[in-house]
Amino acid sequence: MCGIVGYLGDREALEVLVDSLRRLEYRGYDSAGFASIVRSGGANDLEVRKAPGYIDAMASEMERKGARIGIGHTRWATHGVPNQVNAHPHCSCDGTIAVAHNGIIDNHTTLKDELASKGHEFRSQTDSEVIPHLIEEYYDGDLEEAVARAVERLEGSFAFLAIHRDHPDRIVCYREKSPLVLGKGAGEGFIASDVTALLSYTNSFLYMEDGETAVVKADGISVRNRDGDHVDRTWKLVDWRPEDAEKSGFKHFMIKEIHEQPRSMHQTLAGWMSDEDALPPRLVRARTIKIVSCGTSYHAGLLGKYLFERYAGIPTTVEMASEYRYADRTEEDSLVILISQSGETADTIAAAREAKRRGMFTLAVTNVLGSTISREADHTLYLRSGPEIGVAASKTFTSQVMMMYLLSSTIGHRTGHIGRDEFRKVKDGLRSAIRAVEKVLGDTEAVKAQAEWLSSAHHAFFLGRYINFPAALEASLKMKEISYIHSEGYPAGELKHGPLALLQKDTPVIALISDDHTYSKMLGNIGECAARSSPVLVVAPEGDSEVSRYTDRILRYPWIDPMFSPLAISVTMQLLAYYVADLRGCSIDKPRNLAKSVTVE
Numbered sequence: 001m002c003g004i005v006g007y008l009g010d011r012e013a014l015e016v017l018v019d020s021l022r023r024l025e026y027r028g029y030d031s032a033g034f035a036s037i038v039r040s041g042g043a044n045d046l047e048v049r050k051a052p053g054y055i056d057a058m059a060s061e062m063e064r065k066g067a068r069i070g071i072g073h074t075r076w077a078t079h080g081v082p083n084q085v086n087a088h089p090h091c092s093c094d095g096t097i098a099v100a101h102n103g104i105i106d107n108h109t110t111l112k113d114e115l116a117s118k119g120h121e122f123r124s125q126t127d128s129e130v131i132p133h134l135i136e137e138y139y140d141g142d143l144e145e146a147v148a149r150a151v152e153r154l155e156g157s158f159a160f161l162a163i164h165r166d167h168p169d170r171i172v173c174y175r176e177k178s179p180l181v182l183g184k185g186a187g188e189g190f191i192a193s194d195v196t197a198l199l200s201y202t203n204s205f206l207y208m209e210d211g212e213t214a215v216v217k218a219d220g221i222s223v224r225n226r227d228g229d230h231v232d233r234t235w236k237l238v239d240w241r242p243e244d245a246e247k248s249g250f251k252h253f254m255i256k257e258i259h260e261q262p263r264s265m266h267q268t269l270a271g272w273m274s275d276e277d278a279l280p281p282r283l284v285r286a287r288t289i290k291i292v293s294c295g296t297s298y299h300a301g302l303l304g305k306y307l308f309e310r311y312a313g314i315p316t317t318v319e320m321a322s323e324y325r326y327a328d329r330t331e332e333d334s335l336v337i338l339i340s341q342s343g344e345t346a347d348t349i350a351a352a353r354e355a356k357r358r359g360m361f362t363l364a365v366t367n368v369l370g371s372t373i374s375r376e377a378d379h380t381l382y383l384r385s386g387p388e389i390g391v392a393a394s395k396t397f398t399s400q401v402m403m404m405y406l407l408s409s410t411i412g413h414r415t416g417h418i419g420r421d422e423f424r425k426v427k428d429g430l431r432s433a434i435r436a437v438e439k440v441l442g443d444t445e446a447v448k449a450q451a452e453w454l455s456s457a458h459h460a461f462f463l464g465r466y467i468n469f470p471a472a473l474e475a476s477l478k479m480k481e482i483s484y485i486h487s488e489g490y491p492a493g494e495l496k497h498g499p500l501a502l503l504q505k506d507t508p509v510i511a512l513i514s515d516d517h518t519y520s521k522m523l524g525n526i527g528e529c530a531a532r533s534s535p536v537l538v539v540a541p542e543g544d545s546e547v548s549r550y551t552d553r554i555l556r557y558p559w560i561d562p563m564f565s566p567l568a569i570s571v572t573m574q575l576l577a578y579y580v581a582d583l584r585g586c587s588i589d590k591p592r593n594l595a596k597s598v599t600v601e
Ligand code: M6R
Pocket: 294, 295, 296, 297, 298, 339, 340, 341, 342, 343, 344, 345, 348, 391, 392, 393, 394, 477, 481, 594, 596, 597, 598
């Protein structure tokens, strides 16, 4: 879950590296570093700069010496605390080789012992440092050969870039279970963990696959597979615009991405129209469905469960990806849906592999073209939300939820579980949900007002029932991850089975209600909380007058068919979490200890 970048060409390498690495900070941001090769006194020098903290802090102090080749790294610590020594790039003993690594080397202890016995001295506590030392051990004038021999010894998940002081014309990169993408321009080559880092420079990309080594030179990029054979894959043109990965005047990426939702939701719907005819028949034949995912994607999956059961009549279970492997059952006719915004979440990828091993048909729902999950699943549906940079998922959540409505109703229609009218109502409902979201975003003053009093809370509960229970879980996750207020999401009916004991006059409860069969029960639950002196904020549709008998703290969302209320409610809750976090002065786009792509299990 670190970010790595490399550049080779005619530009000032450090400028390109700083700029592109800044766009990868969402992958980790506890320390950063750069290595470049510069000419000095008629010889090549390998210069390494690294420091704890954000990239900007160190970038302004780095002298630009006209390097044309370099690598960079932004770190999310796994082995060793975030400090200068543990920051990447790491170097060989003789200081000629530098490596930036993303992933985990599982057998680093054994390798360290072996290399130490041969005289290698390690400076950091990281697993990554074994890579430059191994390359050094095998280096005999040929960097590619040394990398090839080193990777044979490595176990785990790793993508890395290596440069050698005596080879200023090349960057050698390798990928094994961690993402790596190559980009090309005229007389220049780029490497990054993710395309968003490079959108200002190129839109021509090649996604590396496991076991592949690339040698990036100014006059071309060559890729070989595990067997040493040349790989000749088509370069992909990515139509994301550079401004999609900019803040464009917004204070944070998150608020920009929240406001982008009417567009991203439209894109999901429009994309679906072109995909729906090509759905594999296996999807329609599924007797049961298992949805596997993590975090926000898990919440989209939970919502999906209600929708698959309602619109397709297919029994559906939802599992956290990290727990999936511990289940012993094999459901042969089951369709496994893997939801992952990034398509790189290690737990979800491991679950995908396990599902395939058990012989199940796998469907990936992801936002990232060419991501690992899209390459491993039997079929992929793309969200088309555009790049999401803020660590907290927002627009990709609403797209994932839309995908659940679209897929479930299409399967249900094809199997005859729902008729044409109901099928049409789903698409109409989604269009009206987009209009409702537009209205929510058109006037955010009421949300800001509620954020004022909530921002001093230490704990909060989010309650919902039926399809708004997953919305409550997601609202709670948003609140805790960006504002650091401890919060819990609960099915409203479950509160009295324990958590009610925690309610006090300073414990806010946020109740999500819609005008459906859960309405009166939700009112009852709101009453129970108010009776324990908890300040209750009700998120209710416009036109409802009942709730004002229980509380004067009400946030209204535009009235829509209750079946689509989670979309309008979730956007309202994203805004609430955002404004609370902003009032508390939190690092909204890069919350502490988190990273957007969680590529470790
Ligand atoms: O990329 P994925 O959708 O697989 O990511 C899963 C979770 O790591 C992610 O949703 C996480 O919970 C977000 N920080 C939530 O805002």
